[in-house]
Amino acid sequence: MLPAYPAWILMPMPGPAAHQVCVAEHCVVESKPDNTIEDLRLTEPWPELAEAAAQVDAGLLDDHVRGHVPYALLLIRAAAAWAATHGAPFPRTSAEKADFKEGLRSLQRCIEGVPVEEENITEAIANAHRVWSGSSAPTPELVRLFQDEACQHLRAGSSPFWICVAALSRFVASNAAGALPLEGNIPDMHAGSQEFLALQRLYRAKAEADAQEVEGLAHDVAGAAGASVSRVTSAYVRSVCKNARRLRVIRCPALHPDGLPVRTEPEKGGTDALRQALASEDATASTAAFSVLVPAADRYYRTHQRFPGSLHGSEVPEGEVSQLHAIAQGLLAESGISGVHLPEDATTELVRWGGVELHCVAAIIGSIASQEAIKLLTGQFVPLAGTLFYSTVHATSLLFA
16 A cells, blocks of 8 residues: 555556556635536525615616626516416426516517517526526535535534535535635626626625635634634635635545555445446447556566566567456456456557556656646546546546545
8 A cells, every 4th residue: 555645546567558646635616617607596595685776677678778788787687477377486397487588589679569688688598597496505526525524523623624615514504505605707798888887786785794704704714723713714714615616625545555455344345446447348348458557568577677678679578468467457456356357458558568668658657647747736626536547449547536
């Protein structure tokens, strides 16, 4: 096993490409996913936002003013009207969603029976899905963090991350809607400058109020646990609140001395994905086989002081293929994987490789490793948690988490 460590990035050997991230615990606040949907609270507006939306009556506004109302206010008003007439906060079926959009479309002005396209209403129709797809509730991942041992039982040495997660849990439990702190971001909208800025101020003011409440809760839970309150800075709390829906914690599994996942329970644990991959009927099985053959070749090296096939040039010695195959099957048994067999062509291919380092493959794996190191050092983006194998034979990759 590896000794105590903050984080390791291992590239076991040249040739078949392997990259392994090992970290006891890595907490990510700024995970920065590719796609995010702003939390606009369209069906759960706080009083100030609800009042701003209530003041918007598209039918009574003049043409210039109605064309500059931010679509968020139009959607909040439409959602409130829907809830009042249907007894539900938002439409659920396809027919109901179509009716909701039709109600928005009816806000358009008509000249001699011909609807006049207005950009903000068009935006409201295009973004109507935010009414029924947006949610201020904790994500399943965040719920798991709330239930984590590190959150449930804070200690004097608990990190600011877990103190803030515990504070978020209390914040969610303390409000009737069970909502997370507001992020405060709003997307671009077709609106007048004053109207947009006024809406932006509403969201930012609410986000700041929520962050202050979470900060107070963080200080409370830190004090109760005997942790230093000074470690929980205002800037860090606000970052956690802004990214609450995207918090991540990475814990890599324990490692077999040869690099395979350790069996945690009979037939369970980190070996499940490997077992399934080896049992597949496509190129996945061959790529997965390298995740066993690479550490098997390393064990062969420790016994013979050379890699299998390294003395035979382009020839493939059958005896060394058999030896490597037996070592690999033994590793599978040690990791609790039974009933699967490694593809013979993969074993033959690794022996044919003979320990030669390919510069193009090393460049690929080295660039991945440097990218993962930056993620671990900065705490931004989510690292590849586990072992990545890249097969140059099939141009495929597998990640075993």
